[in-house]
Amino acid sequence: MNEQALEGLGSFATAEDRNRALAYFEQLKQSDNGWKLCAEAITQGVYENDHIKFFCFQVLEHFVNERYVTADPADQQLLKQTLMTWLHMQTMATQEEKSFVRNKAAQLFSLMFINDYPHRWPTFFSDLLQMLQVGEAAIDMYLRVLLAIDTEVVDREIIHTQEETLRNNQLKDDMRERCIQDLVNSWFQILKNYESSNPELACLCLEVVGVYVSWIDISLIANERFVGLLLHHLSIDVLRESACDCFHEIIEKGMDPVAKTELVESVTKVLQDSGVIPPSGEExxxxxxxxxxxxxxxxxxxxxxxxxxxxxxxxxxxxxxxxxxxxxxxxxxxxxxxxxxxxxxxxxxxxxxxxxxxxxxxxxxxxxxxxxxxxxxxxxxxxxxxxxxxxxxxxxxxxxxxxxxxxxxxxxxxxxxxNQDMVLSSVHSVVMETLGHWRSKKFTDVELAVRLLYLLGEAIPAKEGNHFVGDSARTEPIKEMMRMLVSSGVVGHSHWAVTLQVYETVVRYERFFNHEPQHIPDILVTFLDDRGLRHRHPTVRSRSAYLFTRFIKSLKHHLSNFTEEILKRIQDLLIIVLPENGHPPLLTTDDQLFLYEVAGVIITCSAVGPEKKQILLRNVLAPIIDKFNTLYPKLCSETDEQRQVLFAEIIAHAIACTSRTSKAFHSQLTIKQCGIETCYTDALDVFLRALDVPHQLGIVHASVRQYLHRMVVCLEEDVLPYVPVAVEHLLKKSEARDLHKFMPLINQIISKFKKTIIRFLQAVFMPIVRTIDTVLKQPAEEADTQATIDKQTLRRCYFQFLQCIAMNDCLEVISHQEQPCFEEVLLSVVRATIEEPDPVMIKTCFNILKRLIESWGGNGGMPLFRDFIYKYVIPACFLAPLQKTFDLTDAQTVMALAEASTVLKSIYTKDGLNLIQFLQTECFLSLPVHVDTDSAQAFCQALQEMDGKNFKGFCKMFFESAKKSVIAS
Known part of the structure; x- marks a missing residue:
């Protein structure tokens, strides 16, 4: 064997050595004689290195899995002899093999078993049983082989094919008939003989008994002989956990319910009579x-x-x-x-x-x-x-x-x-008694009482989401507990976990305060002082900011008289500070956003008139604008990148805070009713300056985009004068990631204003398209996977942009472009249906084409586009599904095909027999796959006669057949 390659299997091998070893492994697996080299190395004990032995067994495993069944009988016999020789060697070895090597060998035995038993190796078990007399090493391997066989044949967590399941059932039947009694007897002898001298071996045997009992005759194990031995093992410290697991497997055996009850009862009685359960005084x-x-x-x-x-x-x-x-x-x-x-x-x-x-x-x-x-x-x-x-x-x-x-x-x-009443009564008793005397209770008891009240909110269903309407037998106890919670002062508990749980519970039962609003001022005060937003523990402060927002939003109609007091109390918490001053703020920037939302909500619902509301909001926003005006010049002139990031993040946070106050408004009507639209347009005038920032564009532009998203919702038409300048700046110096984050804003504007912004869209349409095209063509390193992902996302955004235009009746934006630009855009859509591997993108493109056909197709439509349909669109409906990447077993791809079929249906609706004639005389003849006359006729007939749903199904069968003929050719 290649000794140099084997060096890569060592624990301290370099990456290069490991790669060489991996390559050698692949070479041996594919070689006709590679497995024989490994078999020889194993039987001759050439290597002491455990990793090399494991490596050799892996090569043998590959041979068994891939080539053993069709191998020459002599090779099959050689492998069997190799395993038995290795097993004999273990009995004579002075040093035990590592466990991972033995387990791999056992796995190889099990693979041989499922291939050869009982036909080629009828003596498989008798050969193993004969080895038991040799010593403990052989017994250990015997048990490991049995466990490996269980994994291959029985383990229910492993998914098997129907063929494998039939094979496994036959193997178990053969074992029951031929050898199970002998195996059971061997287990008994191993357990009896080695319970003291080698308890590890006995534990391994107990594991074997446990896994086999699930499918062998239960009487072989659940009998006086075996149960007595297992009970004895329960009294031996090193064996009793394994014996307990074995008993568990016995009672888990699948059986007839009557027989199962008898088995469980008999096992339980034995365990109780022997004093095992209950475990009295067991430590x-x-x-x-x-x-x-x-x-x-x-x-x-x-x-x-x-x-x-x-x-x-x-x-x-x-x-x-x-x-x-x-x-x-x-x-x-x-x-x-x-x-x-x-x-x-x-x-x-x-x-x-x-x-x-x-x-x-x-x-x-x-x-x-x-x-x-x-x-x-x-x-x-x-x-x-x-x-x-x-x-x-x-x-x-x-x-x-x-x-x-x-x-x-x-x-x-x-x-x-x-039993809802039982639970409610018990919790009521605990809550009332504990919170009534919480100062003298352990904090764990107090936390438990508050948490139980909290848990009731999910455990007991509320009528229409309100726990305080309906049956008084249910609502009154919860009201009593809430009164106790908010009046007891427990929110001021010294342990912050209790305080936090109180606030969680208050917000869960926020509707209680609609019924008893007299408690609102007390809770407001706790939120605003050192029990809530100013608590000594940061977790309470942070969570309180979120919960306070929920509390305010749900009860805003009860807070109209508290607006100025709340704003006064949170004023210092709204200050945006630089983190470099050495005094960290009480709240994080994310927490602070919640308070700005609170400010917007309470100003909206206040009892004062529009002029006063505008003053209140300007007072909130003025420090933000000042902070922006102070930091923006610093960011523009700063040369240190770390400080650039710091200034950019603070500017972005200032813009986000302004945006967050607008969460109180859901439409232009609500913002105009409050008379505060100029507060936001004035802020927009200021923030748009940030689009010219020379540094940290990504951070700053993201915040401006988010603000524009909110203003489209809140200001509606009033935001339109600001859109052109925003779009112009956001398109400058754009990268793929910036652009695909910008496109949703454009789509939102199109969806919101539709034909109102046609003229503007016509002006910016091609600059947007050109910018996207330029960014997509920029070279990127092959290893830069993020750049590839960004470009793919941008391509999807481009087609979503076109789809948004089509879906919102703004197609004249495209049709009024110069003809070369018009054709360029349409061709980009058609090409994507054929060239793109992404089925979602393909579906989007076919959807765009369908909308174009519905608007411009037919005799009364656009002549230039009618020619385009026949030259490009119809062929694309056939070429796209014939691409290798068009996987008809994938659900998303099938949806893309369905959209292509609707395109053809739309063309037929507009052009009728002209389409049928084109398909028969030109289209089918030009496809890269042969479509015989019958198939062509069937397709045309289906197109004419079937409804949309059935035609989609027909198209799927048509292209499945067509793709098979491509593969065959």
Whole structure:
């Protein structure tokens, strides 16, 4: 073998050496004798390096997968001898092979098994069993081979073809008939003989028993001999977790529901009689977790049997199984309430399924109601944070607890669905008692009480989204709890997690304040002082900014008299500061945006007149404009790039803040009613200067574009005078990424104003097209994948631009261009249908062509375009689907084909028999694939007689057939 290439398999190999080894690997796989070289290296023990041995087994694996079935019988025999020789070598070796090498060898044995058993290698298992007498190394490999066979033949998580499934079923049948009894006997002997001398081997054997029990006769394992041995293993520290897993696999075996109940009950009785469950005084948490998992399996399998028996109307069996389930509930309660969350979580499926049973039963007896209450009490207790939980630096334990809480919430929601009154009453009791005396309670208890109230918002459905209308038995307890929450002062708790949860809960139940608005001032004050936006903890400040915005927006009609007071309170928080002054602001820039939105909302809903509203808004915006005017000259003259970025980001933030205040308005009408449109047009006059900025164009232009997007919505026609200058500047010095971010603004303007801006669009149309074309033609390095993506996105934006023009009845923008430009644009659309690999883009282009045909096609249409249809459009409808990249198994591509078929239908609607004649006499004859007379006739007939939907289906079959003939030729 190539020793130099094999050097690349070492742990410290260079990248060059590894590439050489990979190339050699490919060479050996493809070579006729490469596998033989590897087989010889394995059997002669040429190499000590474990990675080289693994490498050799990989080459053999490739041979088995790709060429073994058709190989010469002598080669098949050679490979079998290689494996058995290697196995003999393991029994005599002084040093054990690495686990990954043994596992790879076991996988190779399993591949040989599925190819050769029982026909070419009928003695497969007897050969392995004979080796067991040699020693522990052979036993280890025997067990690993069995596990590998399970992976190949049985493992349900691996998806198999129908052919493989039939093969696997036949293999299992053959094993049941020929060797399973011998295998089971060997497992028993291994477990018995090595439980003390080699517990690792015994654990591996227990794993084998667990995976095979799913498909062999259960009586081979569930008998006095085996169960007694497994019980004994439960008393051996190093074996008991594996033995527990084995018991779990036994009860998971698929069986008739009556037999399954009997099996589970017998296993449970054995475990209880032996004192294994419940685990009294057990301190080994890992083992208790295994017992919890086992209990979960016991409960879930009994519930599954009960459901099957109910469905089959076996009332006696269902009753017996339900009694069996009830008898396991003490175990469920014990494990679910365990202080260790992993142990608790292990039985969550049992708990969920049991709640499902209670839902299915409907009318519950006293015992079942008591069981549901017990479950709820356990959940309420387990929701509580541990006092060691680190809120400021969440590590793995904290993340796991958050996930655990999510699982508990599923159970909580299910209990609420089962018995809403029970859950509501229990939570009401906890909330009222805890918040009534919160100063003397642990913070974990207080946080829990507030969170439970919060969780009710999802657990108990609200009528039309409002928890405070409808049945008073449901609404009054929630009102009482909310009154307690907002009046108790708990929002001022010393632990920030409690404060934050209070605000989350207040906003979840924001409609409460519509019913009892007298509480609004108190909550407003907490948001505005050091309990909210000025809290000492940044997480509370940041989240409060968002929640305050939601609170204000939902209750704005109750706040008309608070406008000036709120603006006064947040005034200092609206100041835009440079981060270089050494005093970081209380709020981040993102948080500050929420407060500017608040300012816009409360000015809009204030009780003052339009003039006063304009003054209030100008007072908010004036410092922003001043900040812009101060920093813009600095940005233009700054030479240090780092400071350029700093100034650009502050300018962008100033523009974004102004834009955010406009979120209070949804149309021109609302902004004019408030009399403040000039505030925004004046700001626009200022901000458009930023389009001339010489540095950091990307940052600044993005903010101006966003502002223009908002102004199109809010100012409507009043923004139009500003659009030409904005477009002119945004097209300068453009790169692909800048352009495709600019195009949505143009499309928004077209969709909003349509024919109103025809004249403007006619003037800027070709400059936009030319700019896009210039950017797309700019050379880019092959390795620059981002540049390639940007250009592809820009191409898509270009066609979306044309589509937007077509869809908004603005086609005269294109038709009034000079003829060369007109034809250039139309040809770009047609070429894209044929040359583009992107099916979404192809669909867009065909959609554009359809709109053009509907507007300009037919005898009354545009003569120049009619010639264009026959010269380019119709051929494209056939050439595009015949491209190699046009994949008719892809859903998006099929949609593109459907759009092409609608183009042909549109042409037929306009031109009728002229199209049919053209197809028969010219089009079909010029295609790169032969279309026989019958197929051509069938296509024309379908085009004339079928409706649009059926014609799309016909086209798909037509082109599938045509593409097959291309491949065949």
């Amino acid at each position: 080994d948490i890992d083992f208790v977790a295994k017992l919890s998992k086992l209990t979960n399996g016991i409960g879930c399998n009994l519930i599954s049997s009960w459901q099957k028996l109910v469905k089959s109307k076996n009332s006696v069996g269902a009753l017996n199984t339900l009694q069996a389930i009830d008898s396991k509930l003490p175990l469920l309660f014990m494990f679910l309430g365990h202080e260790d969350d992993d142990i608790s979580l292990a039985v969550s499926e049992f708990a969920r399924d049991y709640i499902g049973i209670l839902k299915q039963i409907g009318t519950l007896n006293e015992s079942q109601i008591a069981n549901a209450q017990r479950l709820l009490l356990i959940l309420l207790d387990k929701f509580r944070y541990d006092e060691t939980y680190n809120f400021d630096a969440q590590g793995e334990d904290e993340i796991m607890f958050i996930d655990y809480r999510r699982q508990l919430k599923v159970l909580f929601d299910n209990l609420a669905q089962l």
